[in-house]
Amino acid sequence: MKVRLLYFAILKDITGRSEAELTLPEGTLAGDVWTSMRNQYAQLAGYAQPPMIAVNEAYARPETRLRDGDELAFIPPVAGG
Amino acid sequence: MKVRLLYFAILKDITGRSEAELTLPEGTLAGDVWTSMRNQYAQLAGYAQPPMIAVNEAYARPETRLRDGDELAFIPPVAGG
Amino acid sequence: MSYLTDSPIDSAALRRQVMRDSDGACVIFEGVVRNHHEGKRVESIFYDAYRPMAEKEIEKVIRSVELDFPGVAVAVLHRLGQLGIGDISITIACAAAHRADAYAASRAIIDRVKETVPIWKKERGPDGEEWVGWQGRC
Amino acid sequence: MSYLTDSPIDSAALRRQVMRDSDGACVIFEGVVRNHHEGKRVESIFYDAYRPMAEKEIEKVIRSVELDFPGVAVAVLHRLGQLGIGDISITIACAAAHRADAYAASRAIIDRVKETVPIWKKERGPDGEEWVGWQGRC
Numbered sequence: 001m002k003v004r005l006l007y008f009a010i011l012k013d014i015t016g017r018s019e020a021e022l023t024l025p026e027g028t029l030a031g032d033v034w035t036s037m038r039n040q041y042a043q044l045a046g047y048a049q050p051p052m053i054a055v056n057e058a059y060a061r062p063e064t065r066l067r068d069g070d071e072l073a074f075i076p077p078v079a080g081g
Numbered sequence: 082m083k084v085r086l087l088y089f090a091i092l093k094d095i096t097g098r099s100e101a102e103l104t105l106p107e108g109t110l111a112g113d114v115w116t117s118m119r120n121q122y123a124q125l126a127g128y129a130q131p132p133m134i135a136v137n138e139a140y141a142r143p144e145t146r147l148r149d150g151d152e153l154a155f156i157p158p159v160a161g162g
Numbered sequence: 163m164s165y166l167t168d169s170p171i172d173s174a175a176l177r178r179q180v181m182r183d184s185d186g187a188c189v190i191f192e193g194v195v196r197n198h199h200e201g202k203r204v205e206s207i208f209y210d211a212y213r214p215m216a217e218k219e220i221e222k223v224i225r226s227v228e229l230d231f232p233g234v235a236v237a238v239l240h241r242l243g244q245l246g247i248g249d250i251s252i253t254i255a256c257a258a259a260h261r262a263d264a265y266a267a268s269r270a271i272i273d274r275v276k277e278t279v280p281i282w283k284k285e286r287g288p289d290g291e292e293w294v295g296w297q298g299r300c
Numbered sequence: 301m302s303y304l305t306d307s308p309i310d311s312a313a314l315r316r317q318v319m320r321d322s323d324g325a326c327v328i329f330e331g332v333v334r335n336h337h338e339g340k341r342v343e344s345i346f347y348d349a350y351r352p353m354a355e356k357e358i359e360k361v362i363r364s365v366e367l368d369f370p371g372v373a374v375a376v377l378h379r380l381g382q383l384g385i386g387d388i389s390i391t392i393a394c395a396a397a398h399r400a401d402a403y404a405a406s407r408a409i410i411d412r413v414k415e416t417v418p419i420w421k422k423e424r425g426p427d428g429e430e431w432v433g434w435q436g437r438c
Contacts, residue, residue: 009348009420010431054418057353073350073418077433080349080378080419081331081390081410090210090282091293135280138215154212154280158295161211161240161281162193162252162272173328174312183385186334189327189406190311196324196397247321259334261410268327269403 001026001068005033009076014043022072030055030072031062037074051076082107082149086114090157095124103153111136111153112143118155132157165220166213168243176255180235187261189268193252195245199294203287209242209251212280216240219279223271231267234258238271240281251283303358304351306381314393318373325399327406331390333383337432341425347380347389350418354378357417361409369405372396376409378419389421 003022007015015037022033034050052075053060059075066072084103088096096118103114115131133156134141140156147153173190181188195207224236237255245251254271258264275281283294311328319326333345362374375393383389392409396402421432 006350008350008418009422010434012348013431054350054353057350057356059416073353075350075418076420076431078414078416078418079421079432080347080354080417081414087212089212089280090284091296093210094293135212135215138212138218140278154215156212156280157282157293159276159278159280160283160294161209161216161279162276177330181332181386183335186332188330188332190330191399191403192315192326192328193399194319194324194326197321198397248319259336261329261331261407265329265403265407269399272399 001028001066003028003033003066003068004071006071006073008073011074011076014041024066028066029062030060030064030066033066033072034062034074050074052078082109082147084109084114084147084149085152087152087154089154092155092157095122105147109147110143111141111145111147114147114153115143115155131155133159165217165238165240166211167239167241169241171239171241171250171253173250173253173255176237176239176253177257179237180255180257182235182257184259185235185257186259187257187264189256189261189264191252191254191256191268191272192250193272195247195249195251197247199285202285202289204285205247205288206286207245207251208284208286208291209240209245210282210284211240211242213242216280220275223274223278226274227267227270230270231258231263234263234267236267236271238275240275240279242281303355303376303378304349305377305379307379309377309379309388309391311388311391311393314375314377314391315395317375318393318395320373320395322397323373323395324397325395325402327394327399327402329390329392329394329406329410330388331410333385333387333389335385337423340423340427342423343385343426344424345383345389346422346424346429347378347383348420348422349378349380351380354417354419358413361412361416364412365405365408368408369396369401372401372405374405374409376413378413378417380419 394406
C-alpha cells in the first residue's frame with residue numbers, strides 16, 4: 001500500500017524534503033514509520049518516542065494501523081501563537 | 082469658613098446644580114454636610130449613610146474635619162468602565 | 163497626559179503607546195456600550211465624572227498595577243459624555259513579554275477602575291433614564 | 301473562512317467580525333514577535349504550519365471555547381512565514397456581554413492554540429536559528 005508522508009519544521013530540515021510517498025506492507029502502524037525514520041536519520045536516533053502523529057489531518061496514536069492512501073505526518077512540538 | 086461643595090451624577094440631578102459654596106462653622110465634619118443635605122432634599126432622606134466622600138480630590142472619611150478652602154464632593158456609587 | 167476624553171477612542175493609538183520590542187503579548191480591553199443592562203433595553207449612556215479626581219484615581223490604578231506586574235506597559239483612556247450602542251467607553255492596552263502578565267494586568271485595571279474611579283453613567287432606554295448603581299446602594 | 305494568513309494581520313478587522321450590539325466587552329489578544337526568548341536575542345521568526353490540519357485544529361479550539369463560554373463571539377487569525385520584531389503572529393478577538401467571559405475565552409483560545417495547533421516557529425538570532433521546542437522534548 002502507499003502512504004504519503006509529510007515533513008514539517010525540524011523534520012523538513014533534517015530530511016531536506018517536504019514529503020515522500022512510502023510503499024509499506026499491509027498492517028504497518030504509524031509508529032513503525034517513525035522507527036524507520038529514526039534508523040534513516042542520525043539526528044533522530046535519540047528520539048525513541050515519536051512526536052505527535054497525525055493521520056489524515058487529525059491526531060492519531062502510534063498504534064494506528066495505516067491504510068492505503070493515508071496521509072501521515074509527524075508533528076514536532078508545536079509552537080504556534 | 083468656606084467650603085466648595087461639588088455635585089455629580091444623581092446628586093447634580095437632585096440638587097439641580099453642579100456646585101455650591103458653603104459657609105460652615107469651624108469643626109464641621111464631612112459627614113455633617115451630608116446630614117444637612119439629607120435634611121434639605123427629600124430624595125436623599127432615606128440615605129442615612131453618606132456615599133463615598135472626597136476632600137480635595139481624594140477619598141476621605143465622614144469624620145474628616147473640613148478646613149477653610151476645602152473642596153468637598155459626595156461620590157455616588159461609581160460606574161465607570 | 164490625560165486619561166479622559168470627550169472624543170471617540172482610537173484603541174490602535176493606545177496600542178502604539180505601549181508596545182516595545184521586548185513585548186510578546188498585547189491585550190486590548192474595550193468596554194463598549196451594549197443594548198441591555200440587567201434585563202432592560204439600553205439606547206445610550208451618558209458618562210459623567212469628577213474629572214480632576216478621576217484622572218488621579220486612574221493614575222493610582224495604573225501605578226498599583228505596574229507594581230503588581232513589573233515590566234507591563236499600560237495605557238488607559240476613558241470617554242465621557244453621550245455614547246451610543248457600540249461606542250467604546252474605555253480602552254485599556256497592556257503589553258508584556260509574556261501573555262499571563264498582559265492578561266492579568268488588563269483585568270486588574272478594569273476591575274480597579276470600576277471600583278474606585280469617580281465616573282458615573284446614566285443609562286437611557288425606552289423606560290426612561292437612570293443613574294446606574296444609585297438605587298438602594300448609596 | 302481561513303484562520304491562517306501570509307499577510308500582516310489587521311486586528312481591527314477581527315474586532316469588527318465579532319462585535320454585536322449586545323456586547324459590552326471586547327478583548328483583543330495579539331501575539332507579537334519579541335526580541336528575546338529564554339535569554340537569547342531574537343531577530344526574526346519563521347512560522348511553518350501543516351496548513352489544512354492547522355485550520356481544522358483552530359476550528360476545534362474555537363468550537364470548544366464557544367461551548368465553554370456560550371454567547372462569546374470569537375475570531376482568530378494566525379500569520380505564517382517570515383516575521384520581524386513587532387509583527388503580530390496571532391490575533392484573537394473575543395466579544396461578550398460581560399468582561400469576565402471575554403477575558404476567559406480569549407485566554408482559553410491562546411492556551412489551546414499553543415497546545416494543539418500544528419504550527420512551528422524557527423527563531424533566528426545572532427547565534428543562528430532553532431526550531432522552538434524541539435531540543436530534548438520530542
